[in-house]
Amino acid sequence: MTDSSSHKERSLIRISFQEPSSKSTVLSNVVMTFEPAYFRLLQSGELAYRAEEATKRMSCCDLCGHACKVDRNSQKPGVCRTGSLARMSSFGPHLGEEDPLRGWRGSGTVFFTRCNLKCQYCQNYDISQSDAGQDVGAERLAAVMLELQAMGCHNINLVSPSHVVAAILSALLIAARAGLHLPLVFNTGGYDSLEALRLLDGIIDIYMPDMKYADEQTGLRYSHVKDYPAINQLALREMYRQVGDLALDWNGLATRGLLVRHLILPNNLAGTAFITRFLAEEISRDTYLNLMDQYRPSYHADQFPELNRPVSVEEYRIALGETRASGLWRLDRGGLY
Numbered sequence: 163m164t165d166s167s168s169h170k171e172r173s174l175i176r177i178s179f180q181e182p183s184s185k186s187t188v189l190s191n192v193v194m195t196f197e198p199a200y201f202r203l204l205q206s207g208e209l210a211y212r213a214e215e216a217t218k219r220m221s222c223c224d225l226c227g228h229a230c231k232v233d234r235n236s237q238k239p240g241v242c243r244t245g246s247l248a249r250m251s252s253f254g255p256h257l258g259e260e261d262p263l264r265g266w267r268g269s270g271t272v273f274f275t276r277c278n279l280k281c282q283y284c285q286n287y288d289i290s291q292s293d294a295g296q297d298v299g300a301e302r303l304a305a306v307m308l309e310l311q312a313m314g315c316h317n318i319n320l321v322s323p324s325h326v327v328a329a330i331l332s333a334l335l336i337a338a339r340a341g342l343h344l345p346l347v348f349n350t351g352g353y354d355s356l357e358a359l360r361l362l363d364g365i366i367d368i369y370m371p372d373m374k375y376a377d378e379q380t381g382l383r384y385s386h387v388k389d390y391p392a393i394n395q396l397a398l399r400e401m402y403r404q405v406g407d408l409a410l411d412w413n414g415l416a417t418r419g420l421l422v423r424h425l426i427l428p429n430n431l432a433g434t435a436f437i438t439r440f441l442a443e444e445i446s447r448d449t450y451l452n453l454m455d456q457y458r459p460s461y462h463a464d465q466f467p468e469l470n471r472p473v474s475v476e477e478y479r480i481a482l483g484e485t486r487a488s489g490l491w492r493l494d495r496g497g498l499y
């Protein structure tokens with residue numbers, strides 16, 4: 163992050179990652195003033211109702227864009243190969259996430275196994291496409307959330323959560339009753355159903371969806387999903403309706419809002435110009451965007467010659483130009499200008 167920027171947003175972020183001279187005072191102030199979205203629903207009893215509703219929905223599952231309608235409560239898995247319990251691969255503080263999430267003590271990530279997408283180039287395929295990990299009940303998942311809080315993490319970052327929404331809500335109910343007070347980050351591939359998102363309304367503080375593709379056939383070919391753009395765009399609209407633009411506290415940490423990730427693919431396969439225009443024109447020009455250039459061929463990418471190389475410097479330069487042309491300006495890691 164350069165010092166030459168006069169941009170207000172970038173100044174906020176830069177300030178946030180200076181080591182506070184009296185960090186304990188800063189942290190205690192943040193804890194005292196921040197109230198996660200789910201507090202109100204916990205107190206009204208609505209959180210318990212949502213957890214029950216999500217569990218019921220698994221009997222004819224429509225909790226993500228696939229809408230398999232299988233009975234997961236009878237352990238009949240759909241595309242996600244997941245029954246009623248979530249499977250967790252690992253958890254811990256993560257310092258590689260976006261600036262407003264990682265802060266100085268890390269984002270409290272929980273990695274769920276078996277993503278609902280089948281991205282043929284996935285860099286985390288050993289988690290997303292395997293059965294690695296352990297099934298966890300609500301009590302164990304709640305204990306993990308509380309452990310991450312005790313470690314000092316700034317938020318609970320649920321990675322690949324779409325297919326385990328019911329398990330998350332059941333665990334949250336227990337964890338919130340036991341004192342969890344961190345914001346929840348819904349870190350998703352963006353193939354989420356409106357049915358699931360409505361259950362999360364007033365519960366999730368920070369939505370962090372991918373926007374992977376602008377073209378339907380591309381989503382089918384590389385991630386084995388139908389109608390990715392349509393479902394993804396509907397989900398983005400709903401997420402934004404719930405939480406709005408990303409808000410940061412005075413310490414630069416995200417407290418609420420939408421943070422979008424877009425991975426640039428070789429040969430413009432992701433459709434960056436369309437996606438950035440959609441965000442600027444249909445969501446908000448103030449959308450916070452992580453425009454990611456770190457694509458490296460992984461997993462089955464060698465079976466697709468057009469995907470089997472990193473993104474070139476020239477391709478990244480073009481993607482930045484398209485983003486600038488769209489009018490978006492809040493970019494993670496330094497911004498456009």
Ligand code: SF4
Nearest residue numbers: 223226229230240242
């Ligand atoms: S979460 Fe998605 S993939 Fe899994 S069974 Fe439900 S609709 Fe199918």
